[in-house]
Amino acid sequence: MLSHLRPAIVLIALSTALTGVAFPLLFTYAGNAILPFQAGGSLIVQNGRVIGSALIGQNFTSDRYFHGRPSALTGTDPKDPSKTVPTPYDASESGASNLAPTSKALLDRVAGDVKAYGGHDVPADAVTTSGSGLDPQISPETAALQVARVAKARHMAAADVQKIVDAHTEGRYFGLLGEPRVNVLELNLALDGSRVSVAKE
Amino acid sequence: MTWNGSAQIALVLTLVFVSAFPVGRYMAVVFEGRRTWLSPALAPVERGFYALAGVDPQRGMGWKEYAFALILINALHFLLLYAILRLQYYLPWNPQGIAGMSPRLAFNTGASFVTNTNWQAYSPESQISYGAQMLGLTVHNYLSAATGIAAGVAVVRAFAAGGLRTLGNFWADLTRCTLYLLLPIGTVAAILLLVSGVPETLAAYAQASPLDGGSQTIALGPVAFQEAIKELGTNGGGFFNANAAHPFENPTALSNVLENWLLLLIPFSLAIMLGHMVREPKQGRALFAVMAVLLTLGVFGAYAAEAGGNPLLAHAGVSPAMGNMEGKEVRFGVALSSLFNVSATGTSTGAVDSFTDSYLPLGGLVPMFLMQLGEATPGGVGSGLYTIVVFALLSVFVAGLMVGRTPEYLGKKVQAREIKLAMLAVLILTLFILCGASLSLSLPSGLSSLANAGPHGLSEMLYGWTSATENNGSAMAGLSADTPLLDYGLGAAMIFGRFAFMIPVLAIAGSLAAKPKLPPSAGTFPTTGALFVGLMIGVILILGGLQFMPADALGPLAEHFAMLAGKTY
Numbered sequence: 001m002l003s004h005l006r007p008a009i010v011l012i013a014l015s016t017a018l019t020g021v022a023f024p025l026l027f028t029y030a031g032n033a034i035l036p037f038q039a040g041g042s043l044i045v046q047n048g049r050v051i052g053s054a055l056i057g058q059n060f061t062s063d064r065y066f067h068g069r070p071s072a073l074t075g076t077d078p079k080d081p082s083k084t085v086p087t088p089y090d091a092s093e094s095g096a097s098n099l100a101p102t103s104k105a106l107l108d109r110v111a112g113d114v115k116a117y118g119g120h121d122v123p124a125d126a127v128t129t130s131g132s133g134l135d136p137q138i139s140p141e142t143a144a145l146q147v148a149r150v151a152k153a154r155h156m157a158a159a160d161v162q163k164i165v166d167a168h169t170e171g172r173y174f175g176l177l178g179e180p181r182v183n184v185l186e187l188n189l190a191l192d193g194s195r196v197s198v199a200k201e
Numbered sequence: 202m203t204w205n206g207s208a209q210i211a212l213v214l215t216l217v218f219v220s221a222f223p224v225g226r227y228m229a230v231v232f233e234g235r236r237t238w239l240s241p242a243l244a245p246v247e248r249g250f251y252a253l254a255g256v257d258p259q260r261g262m263g264w265k266e267y268a269f270a271l272i273l274i275n276a277l278h279f280l281l282l283y284a285i286l287r288l289q290y291y292l293p294w295n296p297q298g299i300a301g302m303s304p305r306l307a308f309n310t311g312a313s314f315v316t317n318t319n320w321q322a323y324s325p326e327s328q329i330s331y332g333a334q335m336l337g338l339t340v341h342n343y344l345s346a347a348t349g350i351a352a353g354v355a356v357v358r359a360f361a362a363g364g365l366r367t368l369g370n371f372w373a374d375l376t377r378c379t380l381y382l383l384l385p386i387g388t389v390a391a392i393l394l395l396v397s398g399v400p401e402t403l404a405a406y407a408q409a410s411p412l413d414g415g416s417q418t419i420a421l422g423p424v425a426f427q428e429a430i431k432e433l434g435t436n437g438g439g440f441f442n443a444n445a446a447h448p449f450e451n452p453t454a455l456s457n458v459l460e461n462w463l464l465l466l467i468p469f470s471l472a473i474m475l476g477h478m479v480r481e482p483k484q485g486r487a488l489f490a491v492m493a494v495l496l497t498l499g500v501f502g503a504y505a506a507e508a509g510g511n512p513l514l515a516h517a518g519v520s521p522a523m524g525n526m527e528g529k530e531v532r533f534g535v536a537l538s539s540l541f542n543v544s545a546t547g548t549s550t551g552a553v554d555s556f557t558d559s560y561l562p563l564g565g566l567v568p569m570f571l572m573q574l575g576e577a578t579p580g581g582v583g584s585g586l587y588t589i590v591v592f593a594l595l596s597v598f599v600a601g602l603m604v605g606r607t608p609e610y611l612g613k614k615v616q617a618r619e620i621k622l623a624m625l626a627v628l629i630l631t632l633f634i635l636c637g638a639s640l641s642l643s644l645p646s647g648l649s650s651l652a653n654a655g656p657h658g659l660s661e662m663l664y665g666w667t668s669a670t671e672n673n674g675s676a677m678a679g680l681s682a683d684t685p686l687l688d689y690g691l692g693a694a695m696i697f698g699r700f701a702f703m704i705p706v707l708a709i710a711g712s713l714a715a716k717p718k719l720p721p722s723a724g725t726f727p728t729t730g731a732l733f734v735g736l737m738i739g740v741i742l743i744l745g746g747l748q749f750m751p752a753d754a755l756g757p758l759a760e761h762f763a764m765l766a767g768k769t770y
Contacts, residue, residue, distance in 0.1 A: 003708060004269065004273050005273070007254040007255060007270070008373045010254040010255070010345070011254055012278050014253065014254075015340050015343060015344050018379075018384075019339055019340050019379075019384070020337075021336070023384075023426055024339060024401075024426050024427075027401045027425060028401050028403055028423055031402070031633070032491070038395055038397075038399070039400055039401045039402055040400065040402055040404065040421075041407060042398050044417075050407055050409045051409055051410055051411060051412060052411055052412070052419070053409070053419055053448075055448040055449060055452050056417075056419055056448055056449075058411040058412065058417060060412070062413055065412065065413055065557070090417070091418060091420055092326055092419070093324065094325065094420070094442045095447075096443065096558070097527065097556075097559065098652050099558070099559055099679070100559065100652075100653040100655070100679075100760070100770070101527070101560070101561050101562065102562075102655060102657060102768065102769050102770055103653055103654075103657070103769065103770060104770060106527065106559075107769055110514055110517055112246055114518040114519060119518050123519060124514070124520060124524065124525070124526040125523060125526050125531050127514075128519075128529075129527060130446070130529065130531070131443055131530050131554065132446045134443070135530050135532075138531060139531055142219055152748060167635075172205070172454070173455055176205065176208060176209060176212065177212070177455065178453065178456045178532055178534065179532060180346075181285075181531050188413075189412065192412065
């Protein structure tokens with residue numbers, strides 16, 4: 001039975017060399033050469049500074065920006081390491097609330113957020129946390145609920161803001177797959193009229 | 202439920218079902234050692250592997266030798282991963298300076314990846330370096346998948362002819378599976394994922410200056426290549442904590458469809474492969490039908506529950522139109538999310554693109570119940586195939602009892618020894634799940650791991666033990682799993698669930714292989730056609746149901762009725 005030791009060790013070594021080193025490195029170098037934007041994390045650069053990733057949501061709180069969904073992420077309190085504090089859209093981590101459908105904490109949180117959106121018939125994505133805590137998108141309905149607030153803060157006509165929202169609303173692929181959505185960071189960049197360039201590694 | 206949602210689900214399932222036929226045929230060619238269209242490029246590589254390893258691919262192994270070789274390489278590979286995780290601080294590609302893992306978490310993670318479970322008791326962003334992801338986890342994704350498929354193929358060979366003394370050469374099966382099946386599909390899929398936005402970089406985490414002020418650190422890594430095999434090999438361990446809900450693992454609905462297709466492809470193809478290897482494609486199609494019916498029912502069951510939304514939230518003023526969106530991503534919506542999570546628990550993948558802990562009680566019951574059915578609908582790569590063969594043996598036995606015929610399956614007489622081993626394999630896992638979950642729920646250290654109160658807390662613990670023992674790896678992720686009790690307990694459950702099932706099944710295969718292959722006679726109960734498919738579905742549901750319904754009634758079912766009554770915890 002010891003005769004099996006050599007194939008076992010050799011095959012582990014070969015698998016590691018092939019699938020653990022050669023292929024990942026090949027993908028890394030070829031990816032960065034051919035598809036640098038995607039391979040590097042779809043980073044958006046403005047005036048030479050990385051302002052975020054097109055795929056990762058950000059924590060918007062001021063009235064002049066559209067807001068993303070609530071994020072369930074928490075981190076260590078910098079002032080007191082024994083406590084945790086909310087760290088919405090902190091992309092050095094990821095995760096969900098994991099609150100049960102019958103959780104009182106969930107209902108209390110949602111009831112508070114529902115008020116901010118008018119109190120009834122609120123689109124579900126506006127008051128629920130995503131799976132990743134980094135969801136870059138909201139539904140067109142949730143965007144529409146924020147148009148008046150953003151227009152007022154920017155002294156713009158609501159119709160003009162809605163037009164920008166519409167231009168950044170993506171439909172289902174082939175009219176079938178996925179859901180209608182608005183990328184919040186891209187929408188807010190468009191509102192700011194920013195010039196966007198692609199990050200180079 | 203909407204027409205659009207149902208159509209999305211139907212489209213993805215159809216894509217899987219259609220592609221399983223050519224892939225299953227191709228796999229039969231690969232594992233019979235015949236030439237494939239990739240041979241001109243890969244045969245020299247394959248010969249090189251054998252030369253270096255000192256392997257004669259033609260030399261067959263009896264079931265004991267096959268099992269020994271399989272356990273040996275897995276044991277060595279487990280030790281290597283344990284070492285990598287403990288020492289990752291000193292290994293290359295660690296730009297974040299991530300420290301070595303604690304011994305108990307490294308044990309749990311090692312057990313998790315060597316058994317194809319890929320349970321995550323750790324947070325990858327802060328606890329696993331790029332180097333450990335590549336050298337450790339990616340390699341295990343490949344090898345544990347190939348191990349499972351090899352065992353499945355060995356079981357099929359037992360039915361291919363009469364009077365066999367061997368089940369094939371384990372080293373050759375492992376090598377051919379990796380080179381001809383996993384690497385080619387994995388590579389093409391990784392390219393598509395990269396194009397859709399999945400990163401592949403060794404650069405440190407990006408520092409961003411968000412529009413609305415503050416700062417944002419963005420975790421990156423060599424994700425695309427690992428993501429592809431994570432789904433294709435029904436592994437399921439996420440590069441990131443949020444698994445396939447993370448936009449970097451799964452950026453669009455299209456990448457989601459691709460990943461969903463990948464994780465279902467090989468388990469369904471293996472049923473078709475069985476048909477070709479026993480020279481009776483109908484037999485493979487019957488097993489395929491059993492898998493397809495149960496999975497489809499599960500998907501639509503979960504989708505129906507989730508699409509209805511949470512009545513408690515509706516009462517608070519949330520529109521039910523989008524369904525239950527807590528823990529789900531906007532780009533996937535309720536339909537693709539339900540499909541993904543049910544696919545990943547019907548197989549032993551355990552990846553998630555939405556968080557099961559926040560599913561409605563019945564929506565979360567479906568993934569748990571599919572695991573409790575024994576991971577055969579369609580199950581993990583290889584493990585699903587040998588599990589459904591066990592159910593086929595039990596079904597012919599039950600049919601034989603009912604109509605007084607000698608039980609035979611694929612021309613092999615099924616006798617007391619095989620049925621005893623099959624029942625042992627099935628019951629031993631149930632025992633482990635129910636005892637583990639009950640024990641953890643009676644210990645203060647187990648109860649302190651629960652994130653939610655009430656019946657949902659019981660669901661979390663039951664789900665965890667089910668997932669680990671059945672080698673699935675998905676979680677009701679609120680459960681704090683990095684505790685001494687659960688690190689060691691669930692780690693042991695994963696190893697036990699993998700090998701205490703696989704070895705009796707290989708023993709069955711060894712015993713059946715030696716028997717003569719009987720031609721079908723008038724007394725043979727046909728194992729193709731709707732009658733047998735229906736019988737098998739009945740056996741699987743009744744066996745799983747009888748074993749787990751009492752426990753499930755205390756968790757998800759109790760929570761469902763509490764929710765309808767407006768009760769919260």
